[in-house]
Amino acid sequence: MFLYGAGGHAKVILELLELNGLSCTGIYDEYAGKKQLLGYTVSEILDDAYKQPGAALIIAVGNNKIRKQLAYSLAAEWGMVIHPAANISSRSSIGKGSVVMAGVSINSEASIGQHCIINTNSAVDHDCRIDDYVHISPNAALAGSVQVGEGTHIGIGATVIQGIKIGKWATVGAGTVVIRDIPDYATVVGNPGRIIRINGPEDAGL
Structure with a gap:
């Protein structure tokens, strides 16, 4: 490797x-x-x-x-590595290039995209869909059927209630509690989460 x-x-x-x-x-x-x-x-x-x-x-x-x-x-065959202390459902899927850290839980029929970071002690519950290049930070918790768009960063300790849709290249601040859908490129902070900024594709460096 x-x-x-x-x-x-x-x-x-x-x-x-x-x-x-x-x-x-x-x-x-x-x-x-x-x-x-x-x-x-x-x-x-x-x-x-x-x-x-x-x-x-x-x-x-x-x-x-x-x-x-x-x-x-880079033209490469992409590797993947999962911490042996992670709890991964056999009915979930994890894309190439992704890494899963210690204490993570990924539950039934959750889908993790390519080149994602599922960080220490985070939880991705049943039927979640995490698109490519997402980072789920330590101790973040996603309830069932949450969707997270490409490139989004979920901050440390954030909480997302069930069924929420988070757009691409968004930022969810540390400790934020997300109870409403989040559009593409938005930055959301607080409890409950509120949008403080909407960036554009150019701000995402794409």
């Missing part, structure tokens, strides 16, 4: 690989300015080793927009 990215998010993924008995063959990061990460060598030069048969790459970058840009620019 290869990683692209050598920041804090990459540290967590490295330990996930170790817990699953998987080896990290290489780490790439042109901008990290470091030679090692947790004892693994970091290369600033992106060679073709990650393209070799049987190899897989995970984009170990927390920023949703950058993950999408890299996913489109």
Whole structure:
């Protein structure tokens, strides 16, 4: 398994690989300015080793927009890694490139897209649909049948009641309680959640 990215998010993924008995063959990061990460060598030069048969790459970058840009620019077979202490329904699905951290619960017939981050102790309940490049932050909780659009960030400790639809490239602030649908590109904060800003595609860096 290869990683692209050598920041804090990459540290967590490295330990996930170790817990699953998987080896990290290489780490790439042109901008990290470091030679090692947790004892693994970091290369600033992106060679073709990650393209070799049987190899897989995970984009170990927390920023949703950058993950999408890299996913489109890198020709790779995408890996996926799930913490052994996560509780994952056999009737759920998780897309390539996604990572699932410790203590996560993903319940029956929930669908997780590609290149998502389902972070520590978060909960995705039955029949939720999480689109590509979404980040569900630590301790966030999504009740049943919630839909989350592409690239949206659900902040730490946020709560979303059942049946809510959250648009693409939205931001739900830390601790927010979402009781109404959220449109595309909106930033929502508070209890109950209220829209404080509507960005556009250009603000999402797309």
